[in-house]
Structures are given as structure tokens and as C-alpha cells.
Amino acid sequence: MADTARPARDPRRRYGLRPTMKDVAARAGVGLKTVSRVVNGEPGVTPDTERRVREAITALGFRRNDSARILRKGRTASVGLILEDLADPFYAPLSRAVEEVARAHGALLINGSSAEDGERERELALALCARRVDGLVVVPAGDDHRYLEPEISAGIATVFVDRPAARIEADAVLSDSFTGAREGVAHLIAHGHRRIGFIGDLPRIHTAAERLRGYRAAMAQAGLAVDDSWVALGPTDPGRVRADAERMLAGRGSAAGPVTALLTGNNRVTVTVVRVLAGLERRVALVGFDDFELADLLTPPVTVIAQEPALLGRRAGELLFRRLEGSGGEPRRVVLPTRLIPRGSGEVPPHS
Amino acid sequence: MADTARPARDPRRRYGLRPTMKDVAARAGVGLKTVSRVVNGEPGVTPDTERRVREAITALGFRRNDSARILRKGRTASVGLILEDLADPFYAPLSRAVEEVARAHGALLINGSSAEDGERERELALALCARRVDGLVVVPAGDDHRYLEPEISAGIATVFVDRPAARIEADAVLSDSFTGAREGVAHLIAHGHRRIGFIGDLPRIHTAAERLRGYRAAMAQAGLAVDDSWVALGPTDPGRVRADAERMLAGRGSAAGPVTALLTGNNRVTVTVVRVLAGLERRVALVGFDDFELADLLTPPVTVIAQEPALLGRRAGELLFRRLEGSGGEPRRVVLPTRLIPRGSGEVPPHS
Numbered sequence: 162m163a164d165t166a167r168p169a170r171d172p173r174r175r176y177g178l179r180p181t182m183k184d185v186a187a188r189a190g191v192g193l194k195t196v197s198r199v200v201n202g203e204p205g206v207t208p209d210t211e212r213r214v215r216e217a218i219t220a221l222g223f224r225r226n227d228s229a230r231i232l233r234k235g236r237t238a239s240v241g242l243i244l245e246d247l248a249d250p251f252y253a254p255l256s257r258a259v260e261e262v263a264r265a266h267g268a269l270l271i272n273g274s275s276a277e278d279g280e281r282e283r284e285l286a287l288a289l290c291a292r293r294v295d296g297l298v299v300v301p302a303g304d305d306h307r308y309l310e311p312e313i314s315a316g317i318a319t320v321f322v323d324r325p326a327a328r329i330e331a332d333a334v335l336s337d338s339f340t341g342a343r344e345g346v347a348h349l350i351a352h353g354h355r356r357i358g359f360i361g362d363l364p365r366i367h368t369a370a371e372r373l374r375g376y377r378a379a380m381a382q383a384g385l386a387v388d389d390s391w392v393a394l395g396p397t398d399p400g401r402v403r404a405d406a407e408r409m410l411a412g413r414g415s416a417a418g419p420v421t422a423l424l425t426g427n428n429r430v431t432v433t434v435v436r437v438l439a440g441l442e443r444r445v446a447l448v449g450f451d452d453f454e455l456a457d458l459l460t461p462p463v464t465v466i467a468q469e470p471a472l473l474g475r476r477a478g479e480l481l482f483r484r485l486e487g488s489g490g491e492p493r494r495v496v497l498p499t500r501l502i503p504r505g506s507g508e509v510p511p512h513s
Numbered sequence: 514m515a516d517t518a519r520p521a522r523d524p525r526r527r528y529g530l531r532p533t534m535k536d537v538a539a540r541a542g543v544g545l546k547t548v549s550r551v552v553n554g555e556p557g558v559t560p561d562t563e564r565r566v567r568e569a570i571t572a573l574g575f576r577r578n579d580s581a582r583i584l585r586k587g588r589t590a591s592v593g594l595i596l597e598d599l600a601d602p603f604y605a606p607l608s609r610a611v612e613e614v615a616r617a618h619g620a621l622l623i624n625g626s627s628a629e630d631g632e633r634e635r636e637l638a639l640a641l642c643a644r645r646v647d648g649l650v651v652v653p654a655g656d657d658h659r660y661l662e663p664e665i666s667a668g669i670a671t672v673f674v675d676r677p678a679a680r681i682e683a684d685a686v687l688s689d690s691f692t693g694a695r696e697g698v699a700h701l702i703a704h705g706h707r708r709i710g711f712i713g714d715l716p717r718i719h720t721a722a723e724r725l726r727g728y729r730a731a732m733a734q735a736g737l738a739v740d741d742s743w744v745a746l747g748p749t750d751p752g753r754v755r756a757d758a759e760r761m762l763a764g765r766g767s768a769a770g771p772v773t774a775l776l777t778g779n780n781r782v783t784v785t786v787v788r789v790l791a792g793l794e795r796r797v798a799l800v801g802f803d804d805f806e807l808a809d810l811l812t813p814p815v816t817v818i819a820q821e822p823a824l825l826g827r828r829a830g831e832l833l834f835r836r837l838e839g840s841g842g843e844p845r846r847v848v849l850p851t852r853l854i855p856r857g858s859g860e861v862p863p864h865s
Contacts, residue, residue: 247608248606253602256626260599271623274608292591455787458787
């Protein structure tokens, strides 16, 4: 997995610029434990040492991180998780993993769903902050997260997962959607397909845009032109997906003819396309982005580009708690690889 | 659907015994709107009318329901939903339905998961109450909900869903697990099976106990003895379920021989058993409790006893908001019917 720090656009937004307890300890020439004792009003510090620590605090403008303090103080800490869709099983292992990390840190996890609505996401995030969560893990729906800056400045650690933040620099844990989609399409091309369709999620969603980019890159790399009619982006409701799939498979509106293979942009799209293909006489190749339950027991078993939703959740949760425990530094972007799992549907040859 | 009020064991626990605004209005001889104005300090009430309303409030011991007031006052209201398992897809449509009802009432939904741990449920419920939710929908994991009495008395409306509350009287919206399971087993018996196994969830879980009761009732009604080795209850993790299924199918530990058909107690159990059966030469009949995604595209398609998780969630959410809006009366128990959907796996005859 790639684990890279990106430069922050606005220095005031960097986590690293807020002095940490470590900075105070270094300046006062004492250990971290001593600073912690002074900050939390605990005994065991000589008056002289306390004075030096307080001077360092003043000099550096150190502000106690209330979140970290609360985590230490024994009040039940809580972290919030904002999901995009409660009904998408992709988020189930992700949520559970964040919950397990929270529990390992003695914190409760509180969830909410944005239902893919940026305004709803904002409302929920601020409602959770107002209800004193110590940190937030966000699967973002919105396209502008500047509303979170005051919360982040106030010490609410925030980690984005599955999709990056927009218009602020913040920690993010993502899957490599671009490479995954490119490999999926290359796999279909390697099995003889030339007319390949892509049915994806709304183009404003980061993962949908990245997967489309991967699809186009693989086609371009193989010297294949993409007919406009082979790309369909939109909401993942079954009616829309079914209509687009049937249109592409019939070659309607296409000068280049019907597709012989499909890349589906996420598991919600895939399960609908599986239903469409089950009703056809001829066999059409299918590679689905996201693994899903029972994919291997279908006929044919479905070839997928698997993400690791549990690992996404775990990495996001761990990063959140490292921030809550005072870890500074630039916002980090963690990118997890995907994995092509050939099972049958992606190895179907083109019908002649 | 049956919709029955049960008598409360302890009168102090009845919702109905707290005087409502309606009672105040009736006693003061004014309209509800007038009482609302007085209670909320809004203008438009003459001093004389206000005096009468205040006298009625004192005489009745009326205490303003803060939850209802908050709902009216425009602060973002919120309701909490405590689930049993974030990773069980059964709860996805249930959650989404509660969320839709909340949204229709201008309220946010905040979720948490008990991970089938009663202590965790208590901790979460109290944490959500402390974070000022206006009401709670609970899929209970614990076996004693008296800890919620102070919250309910303080005006936090609480509705249980999927499973009833224990040791308190409270609103509950349930599926008819007993009848569903009995019909599922009767269906297998009607297709010639005599040796039928039941693999279910932990026996302390209400739905698991009810489904076991339904299984036993159907067997008894057909005059069939149940061999001890044909019943296996426990956690739904795949390892446990697989071991129990394999044991029953091999007839190990059974004087009465291997089972020819299985009733599985919920969708988590069913998907594991589907995997076990897919690896067998002979065909074994299967009826699963709960419908699940792609059940109809498996080979054979899986016969299920379908619940309506979205309707469970909607009814629970609606009941919650009726309570928040001041609806009194005894705790209600709403029981939704299940539906047998024959698809193939439940119609497989016994192998000879």
C-alpha cells in the first residue's frame, strides 16, 4: 500500500502547526509524562518543573487537545462515522472495523448516513460535533468540506475514508480505484473483448470518476476507441442501471455496435447487471468493482476487483486515534491496492 | 398484521399515566394550540387564559415533554437507533426506513451497534441519551432494559424493534417469527421430509427462541419426534454454523439418521449453509428465515420465509414519532406477518 503525505495548500490547515505536548516537553526539557501531569492537574510534579512547563506552554501557544484529554479522563469517548448509504453492504465491514478500533480504544462509535447528500452530510457532521464526539470518520458525499475547518481547529480529529475531502487538506484512506478499474478492463481486453461498456455511479463521486478514468486508460492503452454510448454514469438505483445495461447490450444509440463485456462501477451496479445478464441467451463478460457476498456461488461466478472495506475502516480508525492521541504532521493519504479475483464471468469470450 | 396493546405490569411505567397537553387543554377549557403557546412562552394568549392553563398544569402535574418541545422548536432533532450488528444486511433496510421516517420529521438519525452485547447496548443507549437524542429505536441485545426507565420517564420515547424489551413494558414492532418458522417447517414436511434440522441463533435471542418454538410446533403437529442432534443453536459465525450443518448432514451423533432438510434461523446462517450444500453431491432441502440479496439467482434458488425489514423500521419510526408528538396510551406491540417464498431449495424432495 502507498502511504504518502501531500503538501497542505493552506498552512493554517496543517495538523502539524499546532504545537503538541511533545513540543512543550522538548522546550521545557522534561518528559512527556510530566507535561501530561501538568496539563491534567495530576500530582507528582515539583513546583519548579511545573513552572518551566507552564512557561513552555505559554511560549508555544500550546492548547490542550480536549479530545485527547477526554479520551484519557475516562468519560466514555465517542467517535462519529458518517456513511454514504446505510443499505450498501460495502460499508458494513468498513463500519464494523471502525467500531472495533473505537472499542479497542474504549470509545463508542456513533453512525449516521448522508444518503449521498452533501447538505445532509454537513448537518450530520456538525450535529455529531455538537454532541461532543471526539473525532469523525467521514465517507464524504459533499464537494466542499470547509465547513469542518472550525471543528478540526477545535481539536476534532477527522479522517476521510473511501473518498477524499474536498477543498480542505485532511487525512484520507482510499482504495486505488483508478488502477483497479484499469486492471479490470485490461483483463477483459486480454480475453478478446474490444467493445466494453462501463456502468458507474454519479460522476461527481470521486471513486466513480477514478474508475471511469481507469476504464478509459485501459482502452487507450490497448488502442481502442470508446464509443460514447458505452459509458453510463448515474445513480445506482436498479431501474437506471438496468435501462443502461439493456441499451448497451442491444447496441442502441451506438454506431460501434453492442458491447460484449461490461465493467460495473460498484457492487450496487453489479448486482443489478447480474440480474440483467441472467435473463439473456448469450453470455456477456462481466467484471464488477467490489466483491460481494455470494458472488462466487452465482452462475457464472462473478469476477471482481475486490477492495478491502474492513482494512479501509481499520486504517481510518487507527489514523483517527493516532491523531486523537496527539500525532501531528501533514495530512496523510493512505491508498490501499485492489485485487482482481477471476471467477468465471470476466473470462467469458466475446460472442461472435 | 396484528396490532395489540398489552397490559403494563407496573402502572408507573405506562406512557398513558403522564398527563398530556390534551389533558391540560381539556381541563382548562382551551384549545391545544393555546396550551402549546403557554408552555412554550409564545405570545397570543390573554392573561386570564394563561392563568387557567397554568392552573390546569399544576392541578394535573403536567410536565412539559422536552423531546416534543425540541422537535417543535427547530433545533435539529435527533433520534438514536441501536442495532445488533452493523454487518448483518437484514438491518440495512430497517435502518434506512427509520432514517426516512426521521428525515420526514426533520430529525437526524444516529446509529450505534451493540454487537449483540447487552452491556454495550446499555452503554450506547445511555450515551445517546446523554447526547440529547429525542427518542430511541432499539434492536435489543440485553435481557434487562430497566436501565432505560429513568430515560423513558424523562421523556425519551423508546420503541423496540425486531425483538421486544425485557423486564419493562415498551412499544415493540416485531415479525411473527413463530408462525414463520412453523410454516417453513410445515412446507418441508409437505414435500416429504421427516428428518428436518434447525440451525439457529443464540437461544437467549427472542427471535431465535421463537423460531425454534415454531420448528418444534410444526414437527409436533405432524407427529414427528425431534432428535436432539437436529437442533443447533449458537453464534452465527460461519465456522460454528458449518460444523453444525456438516454434523447434521452426516448424521453424526444421531440415532435417528442424517437430516434431509434444514430450516436456517436467519440470513447469516443461511448464507453459510448455502455454501455447505453447494459442496455436496446430493441435494438437501433448505428453507431460510429472512430473504437475502441474490437468493433467487442461486442454484437452486433459495426458498425463504421473508420478513419485511423496511416495514419493521418504518412502523417503529412512525410509532416513535407518534410518541414524541405526545401520543399516550399503553405500550403497543405490533406484529408483522412473514411470507413464505418458494423458489426451489425448499421443494427438493428427500433423497432416498
